[in-house]
Amino acid sequence: MEKTDILSLNGRELETALLPFSAPRYRAAQIFDWLHKKRVPEFDGMTNIPKTFLLQLSDNFVIFDCNVEKKLKSMYDDTVKYLFSLYDGELIECVVMKYKYGSTICISTQVGCKMGCGFCASGASGFKRNLMPSEMLAQVYAAQRELDITLSHVVLMGMGEPLDNFDNVVKFFELISDPAGQNISMRKISVSTSGIVPRIYELAKLKLGVTLSVSLHAPNDEIRSKLMPINKQWGIDELIEACRAYTKATSRRISFEYIMIKGVNDSDECALLLAKRLKGMLCHVNLIPVNEVPGKTNSSSGDNRIRAFSSILAEKGINATVRRSLGSDINASCGQLRRNSMHSLNNQRESDLVV
Numbered sequence: 001m002e003k004t005d006i007l008s009l010n011g012r013e014l015e016t017a018l019l020p021f022s023a024p025r026y027r028a029a030q031i032f033d034w035l036h037k038k039r040v041p042e043f044d045g046m047t048n049i050p051k052t053f054l055l056q057l058s059d060n061f062v063i064f065d066c067n068v069e070k071k072l073k074s075m076y077d078d079t080v081k082y083l084f085s086l087y088d089g090e091l092i093e094c095v096v097m098k099y100k101y102g103s104t105i106c107i108s109t110q111v112g113c114k115m116g117c118g119f120c121a122s123g124a125s126g127f128k129r130n131l132m133p134s135e136m137l138a139q140v141y142a143a144q145r146e147l148d149i150t151l152s153h154v155v156l157m158g159m160g161e162p163l164d165n166f167d168n169v170v171k172f173f174e175l176i177s178d179p180a181g182q183n184i185s186m187r188k189i190s191v192s193t194s195g196i197v198p199r200i201y202e203l204a205k206l207k208l209g210v211t212l213s214v215s216l217h218a219p220n221d222e223i224r225s226k227l228m229p230i231n232k233q234w235g236i237d238e239l240i241e242a243c244r245a246y247t248k249a250t251s252r253r254i255s256f257e258y259i260m261i262k263g264v265n266d267s268d269e270c271a272l273l274l275a276k277r278l279k280g281m282l283c284h285v286n287l288i289p290v291n292e293v294p295g296k297t298n299s300s301s302g303d304n305r306i307r308a309f310s311s312i313l314a315e316k317g318i319n320a321t322v323r324r325s326l327g328s329d330i331n332a333s334c335g336q337l338r339r340n341s342m343h344s345l346n347n348q349r350e351s352d353l354v355v
């Protein structure tokens with residue numbers, strides 16, 4: 001018999017799942033507390049539950065956990081990157097970043113990615129499978145345990161396309177924000193998408209209030225379609241329309257991600273066109289130096305070009321910032337560590353890292 005993934009169950013589902021074991025009703029709340037507030041990764045750690053019941057639990061349920069395969073600490077800041085293995089041996093990554101206002105974790109939502117963006121390491125080795133809500137939670141729980149910290153913010157910006165794993169991601173939002181668990185408010189959660197337009201409308205309809213980040217990366221369809229195959233399915237006009245609908249439904253500001261690729265999307269004309277497209281929107285543009293991925297030809301625009309691009313946006317009234325490049329020495333950009341590890345765990349620039 002296949003065991004039930006207990007970490008993916010909400011309080012109500014857990015109560016129902018425990019009915020056949022004729023336990024007192026308060027047992028479900030106790031177990032939910034152990035799993036989601038105290039974050040214990042095994043049944044044995046649940047010290048106020050009778051041993052016989054724990055045996056029944058472990059016979060029928062499984063707690064998915066993440067095992068640390070590799071931990072890299074940046075020499076320049078407090079950024080930590082984990083390579084985790086899952087129950088089936090698949091590898092995923094997550095990054096913990098410390099800011100003045102608290103600590104943020106960037107988690108993966110899929111093993112690999114189907115979207116095939118030309119500049120990204122995550123899609124380069126193809127798509128393997130979706131992550132369950134439990135496996136997204138397990139990244140948050142394992143990192144907090146390992147670092148002995150409390151995380152204040154969660155971003156779904158690691159490996160994978162979150163809106164291509166929609167139901168599991170929405171369940172993750174429900175579980176991570178549960179007051180009986182981690183209680184991280186929806187306002188402190190961001191989800192990044194390459195632009196699956198129908199799913200942006202679906203998310204808007206749910207009115208959860210999570211921050212939506214959209215990987216735009218280009219001001220017109222010609223450039224965007226070359227960088228991101230998804231643009232051939234839903235072009236920029238449709239995407240921006242969906243973003244407006246999201247803002248209208250949630251009153252949340254959209255964050256547009258824009259990687260700066262030398263000679264591709266970083267000209268003054270691109271900045272002017274981008275400003276024109278985003279005029280009047282409740283939004284913010286994040287300019288990101290491209291993280292060079294071995295085997296990919298893109299190189300990053302220099303600091304001066306990025307500053308000039310940012311100034312044009314500012315002159316035209318578009319709020320823009322240049323993203324601080326945290327953990328640049330530890331391949332903090334999504335998918336790179338897994339990719340390197342799959343090729344050879346030894347080919348890392350180990351000498352640059354404090355492990």
Ligand code: SAH
Pocket residue numbers: 119120121156157158159160161162192193194213214215257259288289290291292293333334
């Ligand atoms: N699939 C989602 C979320 C994961 S990617 C998305 O595409 O939005 C998270 C962010 O990292 C995206 O903005 C993506 O475009 C960016 N990214 C991917 N590869 C990068 C690279 N080599 N350098 C800089 N940013 C990169």
Ligand code: SF4
Pocket residue numbers: 113114115116117120121122123158159160161194215334
């Ligand atoms: Fe997938 Fe996002 Fe990478 Fe594109 S940028 S391949 S959507 S993870």
